[in-house]
Amino acid sequence: MSSVTFENVTKQYENGYTAVKDLNIQLEDKEFLVLVGPSGCGKTTSLRMLAGLEDISSGSIYIDGQRVNNVTPKDRDIAMVFQSYALYPHMTVADNMGFSLDLKGVPKKEIRKRVEEAGRQLGIEQLLDRKPKQLSGGQRQRVALGRAIVRSPAVFLMDEPLSNLDAKLRVQARAELSQLHKKVGTTFVYVTHDQAEAMTMGTRIAVMNGGILQQIDTPQNVYETPNNIFVAGFLGSPSMNFFDAQLLKQNGELIIKTDGGIPVPIPANRLQRYQEFAGRPVVFGIRPEGIYHPEYVPPGIEPVSIPATAKVVELMGYEVIVYFTLADGTEFIARLDPRAKITPGEQLNLQFDLTRFHLFDKDSEQVI
């Protein structure tokens, strides 16, 4: 079993474009790391460097303590599942899954045994003699997984394997992958742009943007205590609402005043932390679920009343998503109790939960 380490890894192309800048990650054995970020953030490039499919411009990658910069993919003891599955179209499912073992010279009986076992594990044992073109998308994805499992590698690498599945199948496959990780107990490195997959599957999430690692932590921590505006806005759907504001001293007391003129008092437990930033422009962030309808306020929150006008109402059934505008025209989204009957144009005094807000420095975009 293994640990994976990225040490100051950088990838720069000949035309000067830097895809990955100084990446540092240390994975423990059996972790499920999810590399998540928008398109072009460098997550797939990082994965491919780990796989050996891309050269490393500078820095080192270690698998199991061994530096693998110049080791070919086949000698790195990894298995990779591609976004497009990349099944060999001219071979049967069994041949696809057993190909790597066949190349190593493993006897045919042994190959058959391991292929059948992996097939049973994934529920595809009845498909072993079919060709890829006779399979559905979900079945092909399992064959691609099976091909990786049969190798019993030190690290599983996955490049957006669920993005080609329909929504319902995707939810099912997510749970199956998590179960698989627990069962095989191997390190998984998983790349996706879908923050829901990142939140549900990873033991740790690494958020990347523009080639730079933004934050790496457990899903809970990254969601609840984001390091900067990018991470705060990336995780969570609908994403966090941001309001430009200033940290002002009013009547001797430190408050946040939005650029629209709305004062927001600061809870006592945070006053100390914000003292040194007084007078600075800031960004006030609050997630849609931190905003409540005045008639359905749960206990245990510190509400502050903010008046706003509803513009668009989306009934989800289990909640209602409403797009609001403040008096100065700033727009934001709130997830309200589904029992609230809201009509577009209605004015409401929304309750913002001050136990769950975030303050960011406007220039550096870092959390305060």
Add this chain to the structure above:
Amino acid sequence: MTVANPQPPSPSKPPQPNPQPNYIAKRKEQSKFEKLMARAPVHIAVISISVLWTLPTFGLLISSFRPAEALTSSGWWTVFANPLEFTQFTLSNYQDVLNAGMGQAFLNSLVISVPATVIPIAIATFAAYALAWMEFPGRQAIFIVTVGLLVVPLQMTLIPILRAYNVLGISSTFLAVWLAHAAYGLPLGVYLLRNYIGSLPRDLIEVAAVDGASSWNVFSRIIVPLSMPAIASFAVFQFLWVWNDLLVALVYLGGNQDVAPVTLVLRNIVGDRGQDWFLLTAGAFISMLVPMAVFFALQRYFVRGLLAGSVKG
């Protein structure tokens, strides 16, 4: 205990539909006959072109069964005046052609054509894989030069190569035509195969590398099986070209009747002054048998979608 009786669903008003604007013309239902008539011009055009195209070959077929005197006196369409009169047909043309040494010529043609097809395919496939998927300096230049050789007229190469063969002492042997045909076919082969192999998904080759395949394994177990459509189409093209070739055989093999292919023998049959031209009709159809068999046998390799099912989407 009361049982809740299912109530019929209460009527609910549907949302207001948009009224259909009346400037949208309603489509008339076309009857089957009307549909047929609409497509009639296309059908007629296709059928007439097919008939026009096949007419000369059909005429040649009829002529090959007519005796020499009949051929010189009347056109082949006159047989239709009395289609069931079998005395106007004869097999003498075929007999004459076969007796003039067609058996050996057939064999010679095969011995020439098969290696002259296999050798360029082998070379071109290796070259195409290297040019498409391997990084090495000058690969673009090599590709451009090789394909650029398509421009060189074959006739320009005849004298230099014949001289070289004479020096090497291999002229009038099979090796001479094999090498020559391989060289003539390589530019096209490299072009076709390199483009096809270059269009194979990069993912497939990468996943094979991760699976542990060396360059040779990737080539022999992934690339070649998947390139069968391109290989088959080049094989057919090259085989037909070599089988029907007269010039190259004449120049490099001329003078040696033992190794003469079908084309050379046919030419001799016609006679020095072309007086037995009617034997060409039968000769043509005998000679046509092999290429047609090859074409129909390999046609299934032209099936598209060999890559279907490998890559999603």
